[in-house]
Amino acid sequence: MEKLLPRFLEYVQIDTQSDPYSKTTPSTEKQWDLAKKLVMELHQIGMEEVSIDENAYIMATLPSNVDKKVPTIGFVSHFDTSPDFSGRNVKPQIIKEYDGSDIVLNKSMDIVLSPDYFEDLLLYKGQTLITTDGTTLLGADDKAGIVEIITAMEYLINHPEIKHGEIRIGFTPDEEIGRGAHKFDVEKFGAEWAYTMDGSQIGELEYENFNAAKAKVTIKGKSVHPGYAKNKMVNAIGIANEFLSLMPPHEVPEHTTGIEGFFHVHKIKGEIEHAEIDMIIRDHDATHFAARKEMLDDITAKLNKKYGNYLSLSIEDQYKNMREKVEPVFQIVEIAKEAMESLGITPIIKPIRGGTDGSQLSFMGLPCPNIFAGGHNFHGKYEYVPLESMEKATLTIVKICELTASQIK
Structure with missing residues (x-):
């Protein structure tokens, strides 16, 4: 877990903003900068079958460490950031032991992140917050999800006593412009179901979307x-x-x-x-x-x-709304819910006011609910993420892998 924060700080400083008016995939050349780095890191932590295709879709495998047949499951996140606000020259700020008061993001521009306006801040008193400097977005959407998946895989590799089936991970470009799953090879991915790590507040678990x-x-x-x-x-x-x-x-x-x-x-x-x-x-x-x-x-x-x-x-x-594809296999939601509860997290099951790669993937044959990544106020200068939420998301991934293996007789 010690690499969670430095990974995140490094990733958010790489500009990966997508472009809705581009016809290429990825829609911006700069998305390759992070994509290539992620491939290197997946090799470094010991993942297998690491691949990146001509459209920057990344996949990798953590092999099963059990001697019985267990469903192959997956975790998916996107590495582009929203075109709604600048993702260039991100300067993350770290607020330790947040005391519930206003956070001055940028003194010279009088930009303040205040709990008077963003009440959710008060949920995280005493925790470590990562914020912007008031001039860019942060990129927790969805670099937090990517960091959590990589860190969870590294944790499982370093703790072979935790039993799990085969785990597939996938990272996509261009989710923020609605094209994240357009060229995702579901057959190659080979999972029976997956989870996008692309939600907001700790505890969010979503299987409905617009x-x-x-x-x-x-x-x-x-x-x-x-x-x-x-x-x-x-x-x-x-x-x-x-x-x-x-x-x-x-x-x-x-x-x-x-x-x-x-x-x-x-x-x-x-x-x-x-x-x-x-x-x-x-x-x-x-x-x-x-x-x-x-x-x-x-x-x-x-x-x-x-x-x-x-x-x-x-x-x-x-x-489309993925509910119709997830409800027939609702046990995949129940597994995520149980994982959260076992970690002391209260599940917040509600519809997404937006969409994720999972909504498209569900209609492509890969049922894919959405799990919290921890960030708040996406797509703007007030974006922030509590470090403790990212840690809990990482442990949720680990627990889902463990529960999936243990519940199969």
């Missing part, structure tokens, strides 16, 4: 001198504003929680003759999800009828 799609509205216009524009100009920016006004104002991320779905407009650009709206659509319920997509179709049709076919809409499904 149905997800991305949408793009493209609007054409006509530019005419404004002094002579009556009944002639078609202002694409104005139509874009009207489109947004017809969407439900409270069905957005900042006004929803739990299993409530939303529309999230994350980019708008426009001139008189051309405007674009980029958004994502999320809902746990498949019927409601379909209705959301239909709503965008209806708004597009309404405005085309009003203005004369100046709008086009494209919608692309990204992933």
Whole structure:
């Protein structure tokens, strides 16, 4: 466990931000920097069948040390970080024995991580917190998961008295842009089930996630001198504003929680003759999800009828709710739950307000619930992770491996 913190500090300082507008895999060349390092480290700790393919997907094996047939299980994490906020030049700060007060991330910029706003901080009084310096994200999503998996494998290698079956691990690029599992070779991975180490608060155990799609509205216009524009100009920016006004104002991320779905407009650009709206659509319920997509179709049709076919809409499904694939093999959730409880961790079983590689992998034939990695406030400058949560996540992996072997007669 002594290598857990130095590993994490080293990994987060390697910029692996992904790019949703790139067509390559990985979407950014810099993701290779960490990928190649991970391959070296897996060899160093004694993993077998270590491989990395042309798209930077990494796999490795810890062989079974029992003389009976045990299911091969897996653990998966992603090494890219979100394009929502800079991952360059990360300078992690270590707060030992956190006392529950405000944490000044950056004095000169007056950036403060406060429990008055982020109440979860108070869960970790007395613990060691790793934070940003207020100018970048941290990268606990999901470098914490990668560190936990590697450290757990190293722990099992160094403690052969802990009995386990064959363990497969996989690290992926581009999860943050919804493509982390697109080129994952499930057949090569060869596990009966797996767990993504990509959750947040200690104890999280999730087997439901959003149905997800991305949408793009493209609007054409006509530019005419404004002094002579009556009944002639078609202002694409104005139509874009009207489109947004017809969407439900409270069905957005900042006004929803739990299993409530939303529309999230994350980019708008426009001139008189051309405007674009980029958004994502999320809902746990498949019927409601379909209705959301239909709503965008209806708004597009309404405005085309009003203005004369100046709008086009494209919608692309990204992933589905993995619940339907996990429930038939629910014992894999029960094993994770038992592992946590045996370590004194209270399981928090709830739907994910997002998605993980596991949601796609589940529909590719690899049932894959999600387990906490420990971080909070992902994708921004207030991101932090308690060291003790990372240690507990590492031990949870070890215990899952042990329980899987011990429960098979």
